[in-house]
Amino acid sequence: MTKRNWFFIIGVYAMMFMIAIGTSTQGTLLSNYIDFYQLTSVSQGLMSTLQSTGQFAALFGIGLLTGRFRKSRLILIFDVAVCALFFLLGQGAAFPVFLVFYFLYGFSIGFVDPLSSSLMVDYFGDRSVIFMNMLHGVYGVGGLIGPILASWCASRGYIWQSTLKIIGCLFIAASLLYMLGAYLNRDAEKTAAAAESSKGTQKTNTWQDLKEFLSMKKTWLVLIGSFLYGGHQIGITVWIVRYIEVYLSSPKWAAIALSAFWVTTAISRFFVVPLPMSKYQMLIWGNLISGAAMVIGILIGDGFVMFLCTAVCGLAEGIILPVNLDISCHYIEKNTSLGSASVSCFLYIGFAVVPLVMAYVINAASITAGMMIPAVFSLIAAILCVMLLREEKVSA
Numbered sequence: 001m002t003k004r005n006w007f008f009i010i011g012v013y014a015m016m017f018m019i020a021i022g023t024s025t026q027g028t029l030l031s032n033y034i035d036f037y038q039l040t041s042v043s044q045g046l047m048s049t050l051q052s053t054g055q056f057a058a059l060f061g062i063g064l065l066t067g068r069f070r071k072s073r074l075i076l077i078f079d080v081a082v083c084a085l086f087f088l089l090g091q092g093a094a095f096p097v098f099l100v101f102y103f104l105y106g107f108s109i110g111f112v113d114p115l116s117s118s119l120m121v122d123y124f125g126d127r128s129v130i131f132m133n134m135l136h137g138v139y140g141v142g143g144l145i146g147p148i149l150a151s152w153c154a155s156r157g158y159i160w161q162s163t164l165k166i167i168g169c170l171f172i173a174a175s176l177l178y179m180l181g182a183y184l185n186r187d188a189e190k191t192a193a194a195a196e197s198s199k200g201t202q203k204t205n206t207w208q209d210l211k212e213f214l215s216m217k218k219t220w221l222v223l224i225g226s227f228l229y230g231g232h233q234i235g236i237t238v239w240i241v242r243y244i245e246v247y248l249s250s251p252k253w254a255a256i257a258l259s260a261f262w263v264t265t266a267i268s269r270f271f272v273v274p275l276p277m278s279k280y281q282m283l284i285w286g287n288l289i290s291g292a293a294m295v296i297g298i299l300i301g302d303g304f305v306m307f308l309c310t311a312v313c314g315l316a317e318g319i320i321l322p323v324n325l326d327i328s329c330h331y332i333e334k335n336t337s338l339g340s341a342s343v344s345c346f347l348y349i350g351f352a353v354v355p356l357v358m359a360y361v362i363n364a365a366s367i368t369a370g371m372m373i374p375a376v377f378s379l380i381a382a383i384l385c386v387m388l389l390r391e392e393k394v395s396a
Helices: 003-037 041-065 071-089 095-155 160-184 186-199 207-214 217-247 251-271 279-300 303-317 320-331 333-364 367-395
Strands: none
Touching: 003 041, 003 071, 003 095, 003 160, 003 217, 003 251, 041 095, 041 217, 041 333, 071 095, 071 160, 095 160, 095 251, 095 320, 095 333, 160 186, 207 217, 207 333, 217 251, 217 279, 217 303, 217 320, 217 333, 217 367, 251 303, 279 303, 279 320, 279 367, 320 333, 333 367
């Protein structure tokens, strides 16, 4: 790794940091959206669902384009798109148009996220789990800052539209840093691409690769676990602020609960590597502790306790996504884009489905029943991870 390579990687980290800020503000701004557009029932979860649907749709684009364009170039294109979309979201357009912008935002970050993860494996090989955790640790830091930034803007009298435009300006700065890194790294990328082409080993997404990848039982355990993790995380990030503020009548713990979730998520991703356990054991304990913490917080029904339990969730589950991505990419090392895109696909399905399901359950039954859905998802995922560990032992 040269200094130019590292500058490029820092640019990738900067974009993931800003994506986390942009995405994590949704939980804080949800009440603003509900009031401004007078949303009721299931429509309260449509922003998250349209964003996740866009992320899911992007995976098909990855399959079509990664063999034709370098990953760094695709990331650059959609970085620019994200910058523009935050200014469009900040216009406060009619609700159907607002939802279209959210879909396009999801579509754009749906390229950046999995391709960035794939680059970690391409650049770092056997050490990729360390840098994958760092990448998503940076995402966790951004997730921490997002709600704080949104709350700060509100305290200074900025309307939510202005908050989104401020985030758009920060995206421009991160994009410029990435562009500079990509420019400095251009010769190394051209050399690597030429070497792959001369050997006939250009990485492309093919049906043969997909068939081979999906033929393994352990692949499906990782993918279903990613869906459950996605449902758990989005349930917290979209609903926890409103749950604590409105239903538990503890506004002072509401915004900082989401920030606590992201800061403990970041901590776990940065410092989990030295733990004396395998990646599969990390998945088991992470899901189990996170699910149990959610159940305890909901049953007690106190704002401060729920704040603490949310922080525990972040600390326990922070490693789940980067470890799932790392495992999936190593299951198909000849096509790491397919490995990361597959995990992202199931993750985004969880993102898209669960907010609507929770909104329906909350309105049809109770807030307690709705908030239990993320907890149950984590506990089921823990069981699947036990099965995954057994599969690994059998195939070893």
